[in-house]
Amino acid sequence: MxxxxxxxxxxxxxxxxxxxxxxxxxxxxxxxxxxxxxxxxxxxxxxxxxxxxxxxxxxxxxxxxxxxxxxxxxxxxxxxxxxxxxxxxxxxxxxxxxxxxxxxxxxxxxxxxxxxxxxxxxxxxxxxxxxxxxxxxxxxxxxxxxxxxxxxxxxxxxxxxxxxxxxxGLTARLAGQRIAIVGLGGSGSYILDLLAKTPVAEIRLFDDDVFLQHNAFRAPGAPSLDELREAPLKVDHFKAIYSRMHRGITAVPKAITPETLDLLDGIDFAFLSMDAGEAKAALVQRLCERGVAFIDIGMGLELGDEGLSGILRVTTSTPMSRGSGSRIPLAGGGAGDLYASNIQVADLNALNAVLAVIKWKKLRGFYCDLEREHHSTYTLDGSMLLNEDQS
Known part of the structure; x- marks a missing residue:
């Protein structure tokens, strides 16, 4: 250069x-x-x-x-x-x-x-x-x-x-880490957008889904009609975009399951943007056993007479503070599960990702973190942000 x-x-x-x-x-x-x-x-x-x-x-x-x-x-x-x-x-x-x-x-x-x-x-x-x-x-x-x-x-x-x-000097504190993003849905793709602008050594993308038309309306960027017709894998679609800026993008076109956990070997941190279930439970257990810090995100939105309402969640787990792990949904909870709803909107996907990346930057010392919260929720009605589980 x-x-x-x-x-x-x-x-x-x-x-x-x-x-x-x-x-x-x-x-x-x-x-x-x-x-x-x-x-x-x-x-x-x-x-x-x-x-x-x-x-x-x-x-x-x-x-x-x-x-x-x-x-x-x-x-x-x-x-x-x-x-x-x-x-x-x-x-x-x-x-x-x-x-x-x-x-x-x-x-x-x-x-x-x-x-x-x-x-x-x-x-x-x-x-x-x-x-x-x-x-x-x-x-x-x-x-x-x-x-x-x-x-x-x-x-x-x-x-x-x-x-x-x-x-x-502060940006240098973000360098060197190898980070996994598990799930490239709406929020996961915005996490990638933000991480690609940091000097982390690697961003390892995990998703086996195809990038389809509905994905285009809740992800960063503006794909063309021709690109959508090709129906690329999500990891390939996003790697092609963000590799223009960051050389450390690795695409893994596989879903994380109990049988594919070895694909995470070598990572230092993970962002989990995936549905609850057996695979997520196995992944969380594996990260804890390997001493890897991670952030899990989720949202639950409901449609009512006054419009959409709901809550966004950012839960952090580190080797020094695993107490928030009980707040992470690991099994599908049906209609009673606040985070089971699959309604997603681009601006809330982006906000969930932003809150997660801000917390990661706090862990790295980029942002001041006096309260050291490990669980945050944002309630859409009233714009109420609550922080809990201070370490």
Whole structure:
């Protein structure tokens, strides 16, 4: 990915041609070995880090004139801080192994044209005093570089959403997990939509059903009539869509039964979006025995004179807190079972999925989770959200 960025964008290519030690790391443009003067009038070297605005693999004009700097505060040749660029001094954890101690602000008339303009402007401001004390101090070391291919990235293109708003460090907490989604109905497909935008290592999809016309009206996206005529398997339909973004989608065109539980080997977490029954009971038992955390979701809607009413449920089970397991329906309960109704609507499917993924992100430390609830219900009438089973 990095090689393509430098070959297709003149502003990035020019930085390397002029000898800057420049890299693309995550959603950042990084220029290393920038000489600067510290408060003791010693020449040292630091790193400039800018968010990178992209349209696919093409750079856009910088979306902010602010930049981060990893190093001590740069000074004039006399050891006085360069106050003209002062913005914020604190420790920034930017993710991807990048940290910074300062954010600087210098906005030219008309903003920065491109990233060559932005990076060289800041390099000149910071490195200029260093050249006064040491004529060999240059921000252009002409270091030989190996092009970074970002082969280890799970994304097909660079994820810039997190880094441009400073939450790359939090997003990194979501990386590495191998996650199963059991059931790609309305809610399961929305869970996939949300997970595909995170850096998890694998999203393993389990479903043996065909994607039919009624599925199109309660799942993300808008399939064409020709696609519906092909009647693809759900796992193949959704993998084809989300593999455009995430490289770790695995399609398993099988239902989970007591005989197919081995297909879940190697997963770290599971989302269960499936009907109650023998298969679900066996799956829950297997996950508990293997020490795998999971979230089970469900909804029960009823049609009355005033419209649809009902409840959405999100139940979490972890090795440290299995107490909510009794709330998970494992056998069909007939008309008396609140979650037995098969009425589903796209917006409620999406909401159920959103609540489940938010809880997973809480478990990973992405969102604050002081109450640590493990069972939540959303009642449609009154929009009442109740949280229970705090750990």
């Amino acid at each position: 990095s090689r393509a960025l430098f070959s297709r964008n003149a502003d990035l290519a020019k930085l390397r041609e002029e000898g800057y030690f420049v890299q693309v790391i995550g959603g950042f443009l990084v220029v290393r070995e920038i000489p600067y003067v510290d408060a003791d009038r010693k020449v040292r070297r630091g790193t400039l880090i800018s968010s990178l605005a992209l349209a696919g693999d093409v750079t856009c004009p910088p979306d902010t004139h602010v930049i981060h700097f990893d190093g001590d505060y740069p000074c004039s040749a006399h050891g006085e801080p360069i106050r003209a660029i002062a913005n914020q001094t604190m420790h920034f954890d930017l993710g991807h192994g990048l940290t910074a101690e300062h954010a600087f602000s210098s906005k030219p008339d008309g903003d920065y044209r491109d990233y060559h303009h932005k990076m060289t402007t800041y390099a000149s401001i910071i490195a200029g005093p260093a050249a006064v004390l040491d004529a060999t101090a240059t921000p252009r070391p002409y270091r030989a570089l190996k092009d970074e291919e970002e082969a280890d990235s799970v994304f097909s293109y660079i994820e810039t959403a997190s880094d441009r708003v400073g939450i790359g």
